[in-house]
Amino acid sequence: MIKKITAIHGMHDYLFPNTLIWKNIENTIENTLNNYGYQEIKLPILEKSELFKKTIGEYTDIIEKEMYTLLDKNNNSLTLRPEGTAGFIRAIIEHNNFFQNKRFWYNGPMFRYERPQKGRYRQFHQIGVEIIGLKSPYIDAEIIIMINNIWKKLNIIDNIFLEINSLGSLKDRKKYVKKLTLFLENNSHLLDLKDRRKIYTNPLRILDSKNKNIKILLKNAPKLQDYLNDKSINKFKKLCKILNFMNIKFTINNYLVRGLDYYNDIVFEWKTTNIGKGNSKTICGGGRYDKLINKMSNKKINNGIGCAIGIERLILLVEMIQSLKIDIKYLVDIFLIPMENNHILKKILVIGELIRNKFPKLRIITSYLFKNLKKQIIQANKYKSHFIIIIGQKEIDNNSIIIKNLFLKKQTIIPENKLIFYLKKIFY
Numbered sequence: 292m293i294k295k296i297t298a299i300h301g302m303h304d305y306l307f308p309n310t311l312i313w314k315n316i317e318n319t320i321e322n323t324l325n326n327y328g329y330q331e332i333k334l335p336i337l338e339k340s341e342l343f344k345k346t347i348g349e350y351t352d353i354i355e356k357e358m359y360t361l362l363d364k365n366n367n368s369l370t371l372r373p374e375g376t377a378g379f380i381r382a383i384i385e386h387n388n389f390f391q392n393k394r395f396w397y398n399g400p401m402f403r404y405e406r407p408q409k410g411r412y413r414q415f416h417q418i419g420v421e422i423i424g425l426k427s428p429y430i431d432a433e434i435i436i437m438i439n440n441i442w443k444k445l446n447i448i449d450n451i452f453l454e455i456n457s458l459g460s461l462k463d464r465k466k467y468v469k470k471l472t473l474f475l476e477n478n479s480h481l482l483d484l485k486d487r488r489k490i491y492t493n494p495l496r497i498l499d500s501k502n503k504n505i506k507i508l509l510k511n512a513p514k515l516q517d518y519l520n521d522k523s524i525n526k527f528k529k530l531c532k533i534l535n536f537m538n539i540k541f542t543i544n545n546y547l548v549r550g551l552d553y554y555n556d557i558v559f560e561w562k563t564t565n566i567g568k569g570n571s572k573t574i575c576g577g578g579r580y581d582k583l584i585n586k587m588s589n590k591k592i593n594n595g596i597g598c599a600i601g602i603e604r605l606i607l608l609v610e611m612i613q614s615l616k617i618d619i620k621y622l623v624d625i626f627l628i629p630m631e632n633n634h635i636l637k638k639i640l641v642i643g644e645l646i647r648n649k650f651p652k653l654r655i656i657t658s659y660l661f662k663n664l665k666k667q668i669i670q671a672n673k674y675k676s677h678f679i680i681i682i683g684q685k686e687i688d689n690n691s692i693i694i695k696n697l698f699l700k701k702q703t704i705i706p707e708n709k710l711i712f713y714l715k716k717i718f719y
Contacts, residue, residue: 301405301413308619315617316445316605317398320418323441327433329394329420334378336400340368346377346583347551357403371402374551375419376580376597383423384588395421409567410604420577421597423584428526431557431579431596432533438561438575438598439539445605446614447563451574453540455559456547457527459519461582464555467518468494474512481508498546501570509546516545523556530557553580559598566607574608575600621677621698624653624718628667630683639682642692642710649711650718672697678717 298304305313321331340360359371372378375397383389398418407413420437422430435453442448458464475482475490475497482490486497486505498509519527534541541559549558558578562571577598584592609615625646629639643657656674658667664681671679681693692710695702705713 299413301407303412303414308622311617311619312609312615313602313606315615316602316609317418319444320441320600321396321398323437323444324396324418324420327394327437329396330392332379332382332395332397334372334375334382334397334399336372336402337369338372338378338381340370342377342381343370343373345586346380346553347374357405359402359404373401373403375399375401375417375599376421376551376553376583379419379421379597380583380587380595384584384590389424389590389592393422393424395423397421410572410601410607412603416602417599418602419597419599421595423595424592425596426581426594428530428557429533431530432537434577434596434598435534435539435559436537438600441600442561445609447608447612450565450608450612450614451561451563452542453559453561454542454544454547455527455530455534455557456515456544457519457523457557458515458548458555458578459523461555463518463520463523464495464515467513467515470513470518471495471498478508481505493552495548498548514545515548526556549576549578553583553586554578555581557596563604563608565611566604572604573601574604619675621675622654623656623671623674623676624678625655626671626674626676626679627655627657628664628671628679628681629658630661630664632684635682635684635687638687639680642680642682642707645711646714650714653718668695668697 340358343358358373361369363369379395379397396418398416400414400416402414404413405411420434422434435455439448439453442451459467471494472490475494479487479490481504482497483502486500486502489497497505498512498515500506500509531541531543544560547558547560548554549560556579558576560576561574563574564571566572575598578596580595580597581593583595584590627639627643629635639657643655646653647655656676658670660667660670668679676697679695679697681695686692690707691704692707693702693704694713703713
């Protein structure tokens with residue numbers, strides 16, 4: 292008996308017609324990004340491991356335990372990308388593409404070896420947005436306004452909420468981390484083993500804890516906003532004013548820190564409580580990374596900002612609240628049925644290509660079963676076809692075509708030269 296091979300745990304297949312909603316969401320996002328002047332960039336899935344160790348942060352969860360890393364035949368350490376920004380910055384530096392454009396987007400799978408949960412898997416997909424070389428908080432606001440418009444187009448604006456915060460400069464954070472570490476040391480007996488380890492590696496991540504007891508403890512912890520410099524405070528206030536002016540609702544969450552070390556100043560997340568039980572889930576998150584380019588290059592480009600939309604969670608939310616009405620009553624628009632005859636088959640091929648050229652968005656299938664008509668109609672129904680077109684010798688002799696609506700069970704015979712006109716009446 293042949294052993295059945297299944298997908299890797301946490302990596303999922305997506306089959307038609309479920310891919311229709313995926314594509315619809317992707318098209319909505321990509322069209323909006325293009326509308327704002329963002330240009331697509333294609334990035335490799337596999338990168339040198341040192342890229343992520345240098346940019347993400349040595350003591351983040353991603354670097355310590357979540358990366359899919361392998362050695363190639365030359366013993367080089369390579370990693371399946373766990374996020375997109377590091378690879379994006381590497382590409383911009385490598386191709387010296389700092390001045391041709393400043394706004395980019397990319398789309399594709401990311402990989403993290405973490406515990407699979409609803410909407411977050413070991414292979415997951417993101418659409419990332421990146422901007423380089425612009426420092427005004429107006430560009431931070433543009434990203435938020437643009438993403439907010441995407442939520443409106445997907446009809447989920449009432450089921451998602453925005454949280455923002457300022458992390459200050461890297462210098463501010465170092466001062467704050469010292470104070471926070473001291474506080475956590477003095478209260479380490481109240482922390483679990485996992486969070487105790489973070490005290491000396493990544494104490495900011497404790498601020499984002501979902502543990503209720505730790506949340507109570509943190510109420511007495513030093514506050515990051517007390518350590519921000521005037522420049523960071525003014526940037527943040529300006530962003531808040533712009534968002535208020537644009538009627539975008541938001542909440543200031545002083546515990547929002549994001550999971551990657553390269554963030555500074557403004558950070559943000561859109562969350563929802565409509566997916567699963569318990570805590571809110573992040574659909575989109577991002578922020579400033581002004582010093583990241585300097586870590587990887589001598590170029591004097593000090594400003595960067597980006598965000599990433601999690602596609603799987605977004606799909607779950609859209610499906611949960613049924614915000615998009617995608618008609619999947621018919622999976623095939625036209626099912627072409629030729630009889631088994633060389634002359635008839637050539638005719639149906641010509642007719643099929645004519646329809647496809649005139650109606651490129653229609654889904655058209657040609658049957659090559661060459662069985663009796665009844666069995667082919669059964670097959671058309673299995674495909675969930677809306678219309679069938681039948682051409683036999685009689686139709687060729689009479690320059691006619693049979694069109695049958697399988698849903699209404701109505702059949703029409705039309706002249707062949709009226710076919711395109713008739714289809715326009717049906718579909719448009």
